Structures are given as C-alpha cells and as structure tokens.
Amino acid sequence: MTIExxxxxxxxxxxxxxxxxxxxxxxxxxxxxxxxxxxxxGSGKTALLEATAPAMGDGTRMAxxxxxxxxxxxxxxxRALGVPASQLLSGGACHLEARLVHAALAxxxxxxxxxxxxxNVGNMVCPAEFDxxxxxxxxxxxxxxxxxxxxxxxxxxQEAQAVVVTKTDLAAVLGTxxxxxxxxxxxVHGGIPVFELSARTGEGLEPWLDWVRARVKxxxx
Amino acid sequence: MTIExxxxxxxxxxxxxxxxxxxxxxxxxxxxxxxxxxxxxGSGKTALLEATAPAMGDGTRMAxxxxxxxxxxxxxxxRALGVPASQLLSGGACHLEARLVHAALAxxxxxxxxxxxxxNVGNMVCPAEFDxxxxxxxxxxxxxxxxxxxxxxxxxxQEAQAVVVTKTDLAAVLGTxxxxxxxxxxxVHGGIPVFELSARTGEGLEPWLDWVRARVKxxxx
Numbered sequence: 001m002t003i004e005x006x007x008x009x010x011x012x013x014x015x016x017x018x019x020x021x022x023x024x025x026x027x028x029x030x031x032x033x034x035x036x037x038x039x040x041x042g043s044g045k046t047a048l049l050e051a052t053a054p055a056m057g058d059g060t061r062m063a064x065x066x067x068x069x070x071x072x073x074x075x076x077x078x079r080a081l082g083v084p085a086s087q088l089l090s091g092g093a094c095h096l097e098a099r100l101v102h103a104a105l106a107x108x109x110x111x112x113x114x115x116x117x118x119x120n121v122g123n124m125v126c127p128a129e130f131d132x133x134x135x136x137x138x139x140x141x142x143x144x145x146x147x148x149x150x151x152x153x154x155x156x157x158q159e160a161q162a163v164v165v166t167k168t169d170l171a172a173v174l175g176t177x178x179x180x181x182x183x184x185x186x187x188v189h190g191g192i193p194v195f196e197l198s199a200r201t202g203e204g205l206e207p208w209l210d211w212v213r214a215r216v217k218x219x220x221x
Numbered sequence: 222m223t224i225e226x227x228x229x230x231x232x233x234x235x236x237x238x239x240x241x242x243x244x245x246x247x248x249x250x251x252x253x254x255x256x257x258x259x260x261x262x263g264s265g266k267t268a269l270l271e272a273t274a275p276a277m278g279d280g281t282r283m284a285x286x287x288x289x290x291x292x293x294x295x296x297x298x299x300r301a302l303g304v305p306a307s308q309l310l311s312g313g314a315c316h317l318e319a320r321l322v323h324a325a326l327a328x329x330x331x332x333x334x335x336x337x338x339x340x341n342v343g344n345m346v347c348p349a350e351f352d353x354x355x356x357x358x359x360x361x362x363x364x365x366x367x368x369x370x371x372x373x374x375x376x377x378x379q380e381a382q383a384v385v386v387t388k389t390d391l392a393a394v395l396g397t398x399x400x401x402x403x404x405x406x407x408x409v410h411g412g413i414p415v416f417e418l419s420a421r422t423g424e425g426l427e428p429w430l431d432w433v434r435a436r437v438k439x440x441x442x
Contacts (some may be wrong), residue, residue, distance in 0.1 A: 039263040041345050041374060042366025069346060071372050092376065094315060094346035122374070123346050124262050125290060125315035144365035144388075145263025151292050153262060153343070155313065167365075173394050 005153045011201030016130055019098035021110035023133025026159050027212040031219045033115040041122030046074045049117055053083045055209055058217055065104050065118045067096040095126040114216050126198035128156040136161035143167050143176040150184040240319035244354025247326050252440045263344030265387035267295045270338055272420035274304045281437055286325050286339045288317040316347040329432055335437050349377040357382035364388050365396040370403040371405040378409045390419040404433030
C-alpha cells in the first residue's frame with residue numbers, strides 16, 4: 001500500500017471507531033449484550049442463530065442484525081422464528097461498518113432486549129479488523145473448512161473471545177482431525193473457549209448457550 | 222465511505238491496474254495462461270490444484286502461486302507434487318495485489334510453462350474486485366457452503382469465467398440441493414461453465430482439465 005492509502009485506511013478506521021463509540025453508548029443504557037459473529041460464507045452462522053434463538057428460552061430476549069453483501073434471505077430465516085431481525089446490506093463491502101450497525105440498532109426496541117447478535121458478512125479476513133462496538137467477537141468455523149484455518153487466518157482467532165466449531169455431526173464423514181483443529185486454535189489463542197456443536201442435531205449447543213447467558217448476566221450485574 | 226476514502230480506493234485500484242498491465246506483458250511473450258482461483262477458506266482450492274497437477278499430463282506444464290494471509294502450508298502441499306510453487310503472503314490483506322503477483326511471476330521460468338494458477342486469499346468478496354492480469358477468474362465453491370452463495374456474493378460469480386463446484390462426493394450426505402445451486406449460478410451468470418467434481422475421488426475432473434487445456438491451446442493458436 002502507498003503511504004496515502006495507509007493514511008486513508010486509518011481515516012476509515014477512525015470514522016468506524018467513532019461510530020463504535022456511539023454504539024457502545026446505545027448498548028450501555030439498557031445493559032444490552034452485543035456479539036459479533038464472524039466466519040466464512042457457509043460456516044453456519046445463520047444456522048447457529050436459528051438453533052440458538054428457540055433454545056435460549058424466554059430468559060434471554062434476542063434480536064439479530066444480518067450482514068450480507070446482497071439478498072435478505074438470512075433475515076427472513078431468522079424472522080421466521082419470531083425473532084426480530086434486520087438485514088444490513090454492505091453494498092459490496094467485505095465487512096460491516098459501525099455506522100451501518102448503529103443505524104440498524106437504533107431501529108430495534110433496545111430496552112426490551114437482552115442480547116443482539118450481529119452476523120457479519122461471510123469473510124474470515126476483513127470483519128476481524130473492524131470494531132463495531134461489540135462486547136465480543138465470536139469466530140464461527142465449520143468442520144468442513146479444514147483444520148488449518150486458525151493458522152492461515154490468525155487475526156480472527158486472536159481477536160475473538162470464543163470460537164464456535166459448527167457441523168460437528170459431519171466431522172467423521174469429512175475426516176476432520178478435531179484434535180489438530182483444537183491444537184491450532186490453542187496455538188493461535190491459548191485458553192480461548194471453544195464450543196463444538198451441531199446446529200442440525202442440537203448436540204453441544206448447551207455450553208454455548210450457557211456462555212451467552214453468562215455474558216448477559218455479567219452485564220446485568 | 223467518505224469521499225476521500227473513495228478517492229484513495231480508486232488510487233489503490235489504479236496502482237493495482239498498472240501492475241496488471243505489467244503482468245499481461247510478462248505473460249504475453251511466452252503466451253502463458255494465468256488463471257485466478259477465488260473462493261472461501263476451505264472451499265478446496267488447494268485440493269483442486271493437487272488433483273489438477275498430476276492429471277494434467279506432460280502436455281501442460283504448470284506452476285502455482287499460492288496466496289495466503291499467513292503460513293506457507295499450501296505452497297508446500299503443491300511443491301510435494303513436483304510442481305513449481307511460490308507462496309505469496311498478503312501480510313493481513315484480504316486479497317492479492319497485482320504488484321505482489323508480478324514480483325512472484327518474475328521469479329518463475331515463464332518460457333518453460335504453459336499455465337500459471339494463482340490461488341487467491343480465501344475470501345469470496347475482495348479478490349473478485351481486483352484484476353491481477355489473469356486471463357480468467359475461476360470461482361471455487363464447495364457443496365458444503367450452501368446453495369445460496371451465488372446469490373449472496375454475486376460479484377465473484379459475475380466476474381468469473383468458470384465455476385468449479387468442489388467436494389461433490391459429499392453432496393448426498395450434506396443434503397446439498399445441486400439443482401438449486403445450478404439454478405442460482407445460472408441466474409447470476411447465465412451460461413457460465415460449471416464443473417462439478419470431487420478432487421478426492423477424481424470424479425468429474427476431466428471436463429475441468431479439458432477446459433484448462435482448451436484455454437492453453439487458444440493462447441498458443
């Protein structure tokens with residue numbers, strides 16, 4: 001990158017970070033948890049939310065902001081469950097910008113919610129670089145993607161405060177080496193909580209739900 | 222984006238496009254085909270190249286440029302097959318820039334090659350926006366990623382001149398709706414050649430090899 005390009009990248013990040021501050025202000029009043037789900041296209045982010053919403057129970061009232069380059073398919077999937085969902089279209093951009101998230105949050109009944117899940121644009125690289133005012137980034141990785149992804153895309157796994165490994169019901173047929181995957185995650189971010197689950201069968205969902213519930217409770221005090 | 226950010230994005234693209242011109246000049250002398258493989262992390266780009274290299278036969282002498290954010294694992298996998306391979310590390314960037322590709326090409330014995338395959342950084346969004354002087358972009362999508370990806374990430378499939386649908390041996394167990402996937406590809410880019418194959422079993426590989434061979438032959442006249 002040229003020096004000028006670096007400077008404007010920093011300007012873009014600065015603009016983004018100013019909106020992140022505004023988002024934190026919006027969330028602080030109602031003590032609302034916001035999680036930023038980041039993973040490749042097809043890693044199973046929407047399916048994770050579809051499994052999470054009904055299982056969370058009435059104790060945790062949730063809403064979803066669905067980020068995509070194009071289409072409103074994911075928001076429709078979530079709304080079909082009776083969960084408030086807004087679709088954020090990035091208009092070709094490879095990540096969600098905080099300004100867009102702020103505008104969508106302002107449309108939600110924040111005082112009536114406990115947790116907002118943001119599903120970022122399907123991409124392991126760029127969304128990891130942008131703060132959108134979330135309390136935690138959560139990396140979502142399917143067993144179909146290969147064990148080496150934490151090594152090859154380290155920033156996401158370093159920035160994340162938890163990893164959800166999805167589609168574990170397919171690990172045997174895909175021949176995924178789960179021990180190698182766990183080892184790579186530990187090498188990139190020692191001690192990070194890893195939730196291995198299948199959204200399709202529901203197996204392994206409970207520890208992930210408990211982690212979310214504990215984060216909500218920590219905010220409420 | 223601010224107006225200044227748009228201007229510098231254009232500067233970056235302009236700088237990139239100038240290097241693309243230099244790459245086309247490098248390729249023109251030896252009439253060398255360059256294909257730019259783009260797909261998500263774990264879509265099977267490296268496995269496709271591992272299956273392609275030995276099957277291509279001596280008639281097509283190939284080399285590989287492996288783009289990644291970090292690690293040299295993919296280049297090592299290709300070199301293990303006796304195919305010349307260089308690792309390009311994007312240094313955190315979400316796509317390969319033409320300047321980097323140009324420098325790596327200049328290190329290859331271009332006059333002794335027929336085709337160079339560039340494996341871009343695992344990402345369906347950003348690499349689709351950047352010309353690296355290739356003759357064609359090839360979209361790589363695994364059956365594990367979901368049928369709707371052409372609709373949700375349309376630019377890649379519009380820019381590509383061929384689509385390789387990988388891991389077809391897993392379609393049944395994954396429940397992939399292949400007819401829906403084909404319909405979505407046709408909706409986004411009518412008439413685009415689609416190669417459905419399994420790099421693991423070799424099934425469906427031949428039409429893809431024929432397409433590459435025909436592109437090499439077209440350049441050689």
